[in-house]
Every structure is written in structure tokens, then in C-alpha cells.
Amino acid sequence: MEHANYRNTIxxxxxxxxxxxxxxxxxxxxxxxxxxxxxxxxxxKFQHKGSTHHVQQGHVVIMQPDELHDGHSVLASGYQTKVFSLNPQWLSSLANESNSHNMVSFRQPVLSDPVIFRQLYQLHQLLAGQNLSQLAKDCLPLEGFERLFKHYGQTQAPTIHNLGTQSTEILKEFIWHNIDLPIRLEQLASLCDLTPTQFQRHFKATMGMSPYAWLSRLRLEYAMKLLREGHSATQVAYQVGFYDQAHFTKAFKINFGITPKQASL
Structure with a gap:
């Protein structure tokens, strides 16, 4: 039976x-x-950067922001997972205090390291609990992720992807400011000084998916964030640009495996 429980922390x-x-x-x-x-x-099993990865009990899977991947169970009985969803700027500052402009990255998407697995498992359990002080919850992540950073992490300047005369980050900022509005291909192309055909071709080559699929995922990621903050599903649907509640619910469940109502519990 499918089950996914999303928890906020302090x-x-x-x-x-x-x-x-x-x-x-x-x-x-x-x-x-x-x-x-x-x-x-x-x-x-999942596909990531052209490679197929087969992971099992005891493996750690690291998915970095904006990296395309899929995933499905190998066994009929399914698989169970505990996941940390971490703000990239916060994680980078935790790993690299000397240069706040650099971003942390990891050299491989799958780790078979029993010590790190055990440390992260314990950290997940502790952060999910109710009996820790604020100071403990502030300190525990640094302790829990320290070995991961030391053995598998690196810090570097953020990678900039350009589309015409603009970077993908500028494009993302434009969409954030207009996420509740209908966004046209002509708008995005004009922002980058490209024709619509050029923009669509360059976008897919750079991002690995069509502008429509990328925007849809961005809206759903933002919807998940708003639901976790306590906004109602009806409010969130309109805030992220879905004008039909049924369409929003269907798209959300296809992408996350749960309904918007389940995500907000």
C-alpha cells in the first residue's frame, strides 16, 4: 500500500x-x-544522467536540485525510504562557512556506507521526535551531515546555464513572480531574446525537459511547500496557477503519489 508522510521540523x-x-x-x-x-x-531502480541505478536496503541516495531522475520499485512488495528535503543555501552554508557564495555538491548519487547510513537514520529519527530542545535540533544536523560532507562532498561556484541572453536563474525568477498567471512561450522566448522555436529547442537541450513540463513541476514543488506551511489545497491551487481543483489534485498525485490533502496533514 502506498504511503508517504511529510513532516515539518523546527x-x-x-x-x-x-x-x-x-x-x-x-x-x-x-x-x-x-x-x-x-x-x-x-x-x-532509477535513471539519472543517462545511467540506471539499482539501490537497496542500506543505500543512501543523493538527489541534487534541478537534476532529472525517475524511480520505481523493483519488488512487488515495494520499498521504504526516509528522506531529508534540505534547502540548498542552508545545506551549502552548513558545509562551507568560509565562502557563502559557493554551493555544496556530491560526487556520486548513490552511497554504500554503513556508518553514514546509520548516522543519517538516527538523525532522521531524532528530528522527527518531539522531545528535543531547540539547541539540540540546531546542532544535530551539523553532526549528522559532517561525515557525508567530509567524504563525499565538495563546494564550488554555482553552475550557470544560459538561454540566449539570460541565465536559467533569471528565467526562474520571472516565473516565480508570475507563477499564478498563464505564462506564454512567447514571453519566455522574448525574455531571452530568442524566437519561440529557438527557445524551446535550447531549453530542452539545457534542462532535459520541455518548458511546459519544467514549469508544471516548478508549480507543484511550490505547491508542496505551501501545503506544508498550512495553506489549504484550494488556496494553493490558485496560488500556483491551477484554475481547476480536479486538475491540480490529479497532477499533484501523479507527481507525488499522494493527494494535496494528504500532503498538508
Whole structure:
């Protein structure tokens, strides 16, 4: 049976997911945050950067922001996972105090490291609990992620992808400011000083998906954030540019495996 429990923590930069996926398959998508997942039972396969990865109990899966991937269970019984959803700026500052402009990245998407798995599993359990002080919850992430940074992480200047005369970050800012409005291909192309045909071709080559699919995912990622903050599903649908509640619910469930109402619990 499918199950996904999204939990907030005291820190706005850390969210936790406990999930059991059986028949549900993730289509190609990306996240705005880092997703660090622990496979606690079963087996999963996913495509990432042209390679197929087969992970099982004890593996750590690291998905960095904006990286396309999919995912499905290998076994009929499904797989269980505990996931950290982490704000990229916060995680980078945690890993690299000397240069706040650099971003953390990891050299591989799958780790087989029992020590790190155990540390992160314990951290997930502790942050999900109710009996820790604020100071403990402030300190625990640094302790929990320290070995991960030391052995597998690196910091570097952010990668800039250009589309015509603009970067993808400028494009993303434009969409954030207009996310509740109908956005036309001509608008995006004009912003980058490209024709619509040029823009669509360059965008897909750079981002790995069509502008429409990328925008839809961006809206749903933002919807998840708003739902976790306590906004109602009806409010969120309109805030992110869906003008039909049924369409929003269907798109949300296809992408996350749960309904908007379940995400807000």
C-alpha cells in the first residue's frame, strides 16, 4: 500500500519524508531542494544522467536540485525510504562557512556506507521526535551531515546555464513572480531574446525537459511547500496557477503519489 508522510521540523530548511512506495512510479522530475534518501527496506531502480541505478536496503541516495531522475520499485512488495528535503543555501552554508557564495555538491548519487547510513537514520529519527530542545535540533544536523560532507562532498561556484541572453536563474525568477498567471512561450522566448522555436529547442537541450513540463513541476514543488506551511489545497491551487481543483489534485498525485490533502496533514 502506498504511503508517504511529510513532516515539518523546527527548522524551515529541513523537511522529512517517511514513505512506502509499491506500485507508484516517479516519472522524470526534479526537485528544488536536496533530497537525501535512505533505503530502509526493499529495492528501487532509477535513471539519472543517462545511467540506471539499482539501490537497496542500506543505500543512501543523493538527489541534487534541478537534476532529472525517475524511480520505481523493483519488488512487488515495494520499498521504504526516509528522506531529508534540505534547502540548498542552508545545506551549502552548513558545509562551507568560509565562502557563502559557493554551493555544496556530491560526487556520486548513490552511497554504500554503513556508518553514514546509520548516522543519517538516527538523525532522521531524532528530528522527527518531539522531545528535543531547540539547541539540540540546531546542532544535530551539523553532526549528522559532517561525515557525508567530509567524504563525499565538495563546494564550488554555482553552475550557470544560459538561454540566449539570460541565465536559467533569471528565467526562474520571472516565473516565480508570475507563477499564478498563464505564462506564454512567447514571453519566455522574448525574455531571452530568442524566437519561440529557438527557445524551446535550447531549453530542452539545457534542462532535459520541455518548458511546459519544467514549469508544471516548478508549480507543484511550490505547491508542496505551501501545503506544508498550512495553506489549504484550494488556496494553493490558485496560488500556483491551477484554475481547476480536479486538475491540480490529479497532477499533484501523479507527481507525488499522494493527494494535496494528504500532503498538508
Amino acid at each position: 527548522s524551515e530548511s529541513i523537511n522529512l519524508i517517511d514513505a512506502h512506495y509499491q506500485r507508484f512510479s516517479f516519472q522524470r522530475h526534479y526537485h528544488l531542494d536536496f533530497h537525501i534518501g535512505l533505503i530502509t527496506q526493499g529495492e528501487q
